[in-house]
Amino acid sequence: MKCSFLLKHFILYFFLPLFIHCYKEVTNESLRHLAQFTDPERLSVNGSLMKPLLVERVSGTPANIQVREFIVNHFEKLGWHVELDEFKDMTPFGEKNFANIIVTENPDKPNRLVLAAHYDSMYVTDFEFIGATDSAIPCGILMNIAETLDDVLKGSSTNYRQKEKTIQMIFFDGEEAFKEWGPIDSIYGARHLAEKWETTSVSSPTRAMKNKLDHVEVLVLLDLLGTPNTQFPNFYRSTSWLFYKLIGIENRLNNQSILKTKSAKTGERLISLFNPNSYLTFMGEAIGDDHVPFLQRGVNVLHMIPYPFPKVWHNKGDNADCIDQAVVENLAVIFRTFAAEYLELDPLPHNEL
Numbered sequence: 112m113k114c115s116f117l118l119k120h121f122i123l124y125f126f127l128p129l130f131i132h133c134y135k136e137v138t139n140e141s142l143r144h145l146a147q148f149t150d151p152e153r154l155s156v157n158g159s160l161m162k163p164l165l166v167e168r169v170s171g172t173p174a175n176i177q178v179r180e181f182i183v184n185h186f187e188k189l190g191w192h193v194e195l196d197e198f199k200d201m202t203p204f205g206e207k208n209f210a211n212i213i214v215t216e217n218p219d220k221p222n223r224l225v226l227a228a229h230y231d232s233m234y235v236t237d238f239e240f241i242g243a244t245d246s247a248i249p250c251g252i253l254m255n256i257a258e259t260l261d262d263v264l265k266g267s268s269t270n271y272r273q274k275e276k277t278i279q280m281i282f283f284d285g286e287e288a289f290k291e292w293g294p295i296d297s298i299y300g301a302r303h304l305a306e307k308w309e310t311t312s313v314s315s316p317t318r319a320m321k322n323k324l325d326h327v328e329v330l331v332l333l334d335l336l337g338t339p340n341t342q343f344p345n346f347y348r349s350t351s352w353l354f355y356k357l358i359g360i361e362n363r364l365n366n367q368s369i370l371k372t373k374s375a376k377t378g379e380r381l382i383s384l385f386n387p388n389s390y391l392t393f394m395g396e397a398i399g400d401d402h403v404p405f406l407q408r409g410v411n412v413l414h415m416i417p418y419p420f421p422k423v424w425h426n427k428g429d430n431a432d433c434i435d436q437a438v439v440e441n442l443a444v445i446f447r448t449f450a451a452e453y454l455e456l457d458p459l460p461h462n463e464l
Contacts, residue, residue: 346395
């Protein structure tokens with residue numbers, strides 16, 4: 112009896128993750144169809160999506176509010192549920208206003224793939240800091256994922272197999288420190304939202320839930336994106352399977368000759384976006400970012416930040432001029448495919464996933 116009990120638990124412990132993690136890839140035909148959603152104009156630094164984000168947008172300033180409204184309007188036009196998490200907090204320069212933006216394709220669904228980035232920029236006094244990689248471009252990529260997958264995501268779609276799952280996006284305010292990065296001068300929005308969700312009770316008829324954090328299957332945080340030949344380490348063991356899922360997507364897109372292979376700026380060959388052999392493998396604690404308050408509360412995190420950081424990190428070179436169009440288009444189609452496969456979406460109605 113004891114052996115049978117132990118055997119059952121052994122099987123559950125070692126094989127249940129396989130059932131959880133295994134889902135079918137989209138076909139090559141669907142892969143090519145997803146890639147066709149790319150509109151180079153929308154992903155250009157001078158385009159209608161990215162250009163409004165490429166401004167100084169320090170938390171608490173009119174420019175920050177302007178960018179916030181641009182993001183909100185984008186999702187309202189798509190018909191997504193939009194929530195503003197507005198609050199005040201003390202900074203080295205006194206009390207400031209902050210507002211996280213939370214958008215959800217279908218808030219009635221209990222299980223969520225959460226994609227996130229911060230929309231504020233760093234406070235600098237001696238030069239104009241745009242923060243193109245940090246994180247205007249990541250925000251634009253998230254907005255592009257939403258607009259390109261929106262039709263397939265609709266609840267009535269015959270292509271949607273995961274009826275209990277949806278996609279949610281968080282645009283954090285106040286990631287940057289005002290004076291010096293530290294526990295009380297940084298990630299203002301993330302700290303506030305993680306605490307708020309932890310103390311907000313929810314219920315679901317289909318699964319046991321305590322609070323809003325239980326909605327989150329995984330938090331995928333994008334940061335410092337858009338320059339050529341930087342690579343993502345595999346930071347966390349719990350989401351390593353998703354990291355390798357992304358490597359597989361990149362390989363399949365390359366095999367279909369979909370990804371750009373040369374830098375649009377220099378013509379140099381583009382290397383893989385992923386480095387499974389980084390010395391930071393499973394060392395996510397080495398880098399602080401908006402994910403930390405969620406990680407501390409038990410949320411699974413996939414941190415998509417390159418290391419070493421881009422050379423333009425926190426200097427005046429982090430503007431539109433450093434952004435490589437080929438890299439942005441590659442990132443957009445990779446994360447678009449990732450979202451579609453995670454949710455088991457098929458853009459072609461008659462394909463079987």
